Amino acid sequence: MRLYGLLDSVPFIAIFAISLVIAWLSFEGGFRIGLRRSQRQDHEQEVVVRSEVGAILGLVTFILALTFWIATFHFDSVRQAKLNEANAIRTAFLRADLLPEPHRAEIQDLLREYVNIRLDAARSGNLEYAISRSEELQRSLWSQAVAASSKVSSPIFGGYFIQSLNEVIALHSRRLTVGLEFRIPSGIWIVLFMIMSLAILAIGCHAGLTGARRPLVVIAFVVTFSMVMTLIADLDSPRRGALRVSHKAMVDLQNMMNAPNH
């Protein structure tokens, strides 16, 4: 049940269309049920239904809004994780200056490649390769660090470089977790769609009970809910859609590393 895997292959405009269709069908269904019942029911029934509709709408609004909040939070975490990673790499790169040659040049080359891989992966979307290559580079960096720290003039500098390298490695796995696992679970998506269609069904039922025509406001209502659903889906997938996490921190770092004085 990896529904977000499923949603990931669908363009956002399709998610919008699907929510619209589901919402509209629910309304039509509810409207027909209500119309059929309207002949036998007395007016009192209508008042009860009205308050029930209010309750279910309140619930849907709450859940939708909170899911939006969670999605915003995830989006911000991805942003934060990227920034922290860029900063850790920069610190390690600078600290390599305190290590003796040839380790210094070797380590700085490895870190340069580390950053290039990240930016390439962001452009091409080929994550599998980037992850395995990054972990390979981490192992080479580590053995370089260990070798360098035994030769360093003062063990303090070796120790601090190792500390910053540890941070780079830790933030790599944190970023993977945040980027790939911090998603809205499929269960929540199913519940969201279900309660949205139930709420709209209830509205339709109420509209049918009163025997009125289809109210025009339903269009605005259905569009609003579908838009929020699409926005949540977009926030939830930070690598595609209109909402993407920027690579500015990494690009700046790449420029710094390739600058002539380094």
Next chain:
Amino acid sequence: MQLHGLLDALPLWALFVATFAIAWLSFEGGFLIGKRRSRKSEREREVVGGGLVEGMMGLAAFMLAFTFGAAATHFDARRQAVLDEAKAIRTAYMRADLLPEPYRAEIRNLLREYVDVRLESVRSGKIEEAIARSEELQNRLWLQATTSSEKASNPAFAEQFIQPLNEIIALHTRHVIVGLEFRIPNIIWIVLYVITALASASIGYHSGLTGSRRPLVAMAVILAFSTVIFLIEDLDRPKGGFLKISNRALADLQMKMNAQIR
């Protein structure tokens, strides 16, 4: 990023007027449609009263509230960035005492200029220039630190200085990214405006249907929504507006540094 450019170029009061106008026109549009419908259908108004408009208003209010929360978080992050930076610069400035001359004096001059550049950029608004100059100063500071570490009597002292210097460099990146990139994304602005317009239109539609025009109440609702959007925009702007980030921490630091020379 074009929309941000456009939104930032407009003064805040113009945005407020534009938001208010959009919401008000939507209300009037909804009112006209509702009035036309009311001749044909009498019972629809019960349906519209039965939760549809309330549901939409509720969702719009929640979305505004959560976006407000996100903007306030970003505002706090920017404020925190200034504080952290001032703290790191102060620590580095003090620890320069542990380094031998002539590095000590040179580093202190560079740090003094670093603070001046930051405060000057706030006054003049030339951000790009200040960023470039800061990074140049960072390079020179780093060069001083690494050369002094080779000559320091005790490398542990040099390390004591290098640590806050790394922090200064990392916090600069954070400051730049938080200030320029941690904004409310364009697509969320678009959705907010569409939802607000649709919600205002449905209030208008409802009052058109019932034939009871209460412009004062509608005006109050629209005014409240526009004010909140205005506040979000103000919080979201990196510079200017009514909500400014205080640079007091940096100004205090500048005063202390200058007092020490005399």
